[in-house]
Amino acid sequence: MPRNHRPLLLAAALLLAMVQGPLRAAPSGPAGAHDGRLGHYYMGYTGRSWDADYGITRGKCHRAAVAAALGDGHKVAIAVVAKDAPGIDPADAACIGHALELTRVRHRVTWQGEGGVRYQVRPLAPSVHDGLPCREFELVTGNKRVRQSACLREPGIWQLR
Numbered sequence: 001m002p003r004n005h006r007p008l009l010l011a012a013a014l015l016l017a018m019v020q021g022p023l024r025a026a027p028s029g030p031a032g033a034h035d036g037r038l039g040h041y042y043m044g045y046t047g048r049s050w051d052a053d054y055g056i057t058r059g060k061c062h063r064a065a066v067a068a069a070l071g072d073g074h075k076v077a078i079a080v081v082a083k084d085a086p087g088i089d090p091a092d093a094a095c096i097g098h099a100l101e102l103t104r105v106r107h108r109v110t111w112q113g114e115g116g117v118r119y120q121v122r123p124l125a126p127s128v129h130d131g132l133p134c135r136e137f138e139l140v141t142g143n144k145r146v147r148q149s150a151c152l153r154e155p156g157i158w159q160l161r
Helices: 003-020 063-071 090-102
Strands: 078-080 109-112 118-129 132-141 144-154 157-160
Touching: 063 090, 078 090, 090 109, 090 118, 090 132, 090 157, 118 144
Parallel strands: 078 157
Antiparallel strands: 109 118, 118 132, 132 144, 144 157
16 A cells, blocks of 8 residues: 555554544442543533443443542433332432433433332433424333333433323
8 A cells, every 4th residue: 555545544543543432521439439630521401421331331330439429519411200100219300310311322221229110211212392303212111111202401401201
């Protein structure tokens, strides 16, 4: 290959790697914590950046890390659920919200809640309702499967419809 084509091929390979790369700029720690370096983030559904993914981009929600982040006042996307929703506490709602924020269509996110209840969220089709970005999703709690919709009421706050 002629020498004058090598820089062009290198530039093309670099561009292809950037385009095909994951939505996250850098991996987080084992519990999804921010690694402390500047410029490392996870891109959310509507373009908002998040410091941590809490395992969401790898299909797991590290619920204990989410609960600790909520307790420490860190920013975590959260789904607003009915107060009487059985078994869904703030950490589970944050796992749902962060999954809606960071997960690709049809990509499953699982975790185990208090009392051993297993959860699974699988975002489906995107939509718009009343001008708000929304996501249809499937939620499995234990052996109960429901299809829901949530809209982004404000940055990081997903309101169930």
